[in-house]
Amino acid sequence: MNILVTGSAGFIGYHTSLKLLENKNLKVFGIDNLDDYYSIKIKKDRLKNLIKKSNFRFKLLDINNKKKLKSLFEKNKFTIVIHLAAQPGVTYSIQNPNKYIKSNVMGFFNVLDLSMKYKIKNFIYASSSSVYGKNNNQINKETDSTDNPLSIYSSTKKTNELMAYTYSNLYNFKTIGLRFFTVYGNYSRPDMFFSKLAYSIKNNKKIKVFNNGELFRDFTFVDDVVNCLIKLIKYNIKKDVPAEVFNIGNSKAIKLTKIIKIFEKHYKKKAIIINSKLSNGELKKTKSSMKKLNKSIKINKFINIENGLKIFLKWYDSYYS
Numbered sequence: 001m002n003i004l005v006t007g008s009a010g011f012i013g014y015h016t017s018l019k020l021l022e023n024k025n026l027k028v029f030g031i032d033n034l035d036d037y038y039s040i041k042i043k044k045d046r047l048k049n050l051i052k053k054s055n056f057r058f059k060l061l062d063i064n065n066k067k068k069l070k071s072l073f074e075k076n077k078f079t080i081v082i083h084l085a086a087q088p089g090v091t092y093s094i095q096n097p098n099k100y101i102k103s104n105v106m107g108f109f110n111v112l113d114l115s116m117k118y119k120i121k122n123f124i125y126a127s128s129s130s131v132y133g134k135n136n137n138q139i140n141k142e143t144d145s146t147d148n149p150l151s152i153y154s155s156t157k158k159t160n161e162l163m164a165y166t167y168s169n170l171y172n173f174k175t176i177g178l179r180f181f182t183v184y185g186n187y188s189r190p191d192m193f194f195s196k197l198a199y200s201i202k203n204n205k206k207i208k209v210f211n212n213g214e215l216f217r218d219f220t221f222v223d224d225v226v227n228c229l230i231k232l233i234k235y236n237i238k239k240d241v242p243a244e245v246f247n248i249g250n251s252k253a254i255k256l257t258k259i260i261k262i263f264e265k266h267y268k269k270k271a272i273i274i275n276s277k278l279s280n281g282e283l284k285k286t287k288s289s290m291k292k293l294n295k296s297i298k299i300n301k302f303i304n305i306e307n308g309l310k311i312f313l314k315w316y317d318s319y320y321s
């Protein structure tokens with residue numbers, strides 16, 4: 001089986017590819033444009049680990065280049081597409097909306113359209129917990145309204161779900177959208193809170209914290225995300241329109257102040273916190289309902305935040321030593 005992973009130099013794309021490559025019967029073809037939104041070095045380091053595997057191939061490619069993307073589909077008989085390439089980040093999307101429309105809407109459409117035309121058996125793509133937007137529910141269920149996205153980033157992810165549904169309906173094309181809840185782990189994105197917090201404490205720098213840390217996130221360890229994603233490759237959709245969306249989260253809303261305490265204990269010093277007003281684009285709380293995922297695939301118990309952070313901090317200290 002030949003699997004295309006877009007965004008394979010990215011955080012989740014890297015871990016997904018690495019896990020798939022453990023199965024020698026699978027071939028993984030990764031593409032990425034090595035965008036410079038954050039350090040290209042970490043993207044290249046992830047790729048260095050991937051290209052050591054004999055069943056991995058990589059091409060530097062922008063998903064906006066439909067001609068080259070088409071020729072890639074033509075030459076390689078992909079069976080599955082795992083589409084993770086995107087411009088991430090809620091706050092950055094408020095300042096730079098154009099980039100999101102380009103990669104997350106136009107780029108998404110190119111991958112979706114070619115996947116349908118080249119008869120891909122299962123098109124799995126990244127959505128986001130941010131689609132839940134302004135809804136005050138204690139727990140985010142897939143059936144909740146996603147009609148009020150708070151940022152352009154969330155709007156693009158909601159758009160992806162709509163486009164995927166339309167293609168599933170028009171062409172009987174199987175699509176699975178994954179609403180990831182704040183993913184962390186080894187090789188995490190440097191623009192995300194955990195990496196920024198570790199950097200600031202280690203280097204005695206100030207760190208901006210929204211709402212005095214009165215913020216709750218459902219932090220999810222990347223290995224758990226990848227295990228679910230891979231199980232969903234074989235998931236059979238028994239509906240007239242073969243489109244599904246699943247939450248992938250830990251189902252625990254952790255307060256940011258708790259995270260800060262764990263980091264301070266680890267580094268044996270205090271974080272220098274600058275309180276920052278919560279922007280209109282950010283959610284106060286995310287907490288995933290796991291019921292649908294649990295019913296659909298057999299999932300193992302997810303790693304708790306204390307153990308996940310031990311793994312993350314060990315990696316962080318050695319990678320940035």
Ligand SMILES: NC(=O)c1ccc[n+]([C@@H]2O[C@H](COP(=O)([O-])OP(=O)(O)OC[C@H]3O[C@@H](n4cnc5c(N)ncnc54)[C@H](O)[C@@H]3O)[C@@H](O)[C@H]2O)c1
Nearest residue numbers: 007009010011012033035062063085086126128180182183
């Ligand atoms: N990490 C999270 O907590 C999280 C949460 C919700 C959703 N997501 C979604 O999951 C997916 C993966 O996220 P991630 O954290 O690994 O982000 P990431 O930025 O590490 O990975 C995305 C990769 O896509 C590549 N890319 C961007 N635009 C591209 C383009 N036009 N052509 C080709 N490649 C392009 C980037 O270079 C990057 O390597 C994204 O779609 C993101 O929106 C992530």
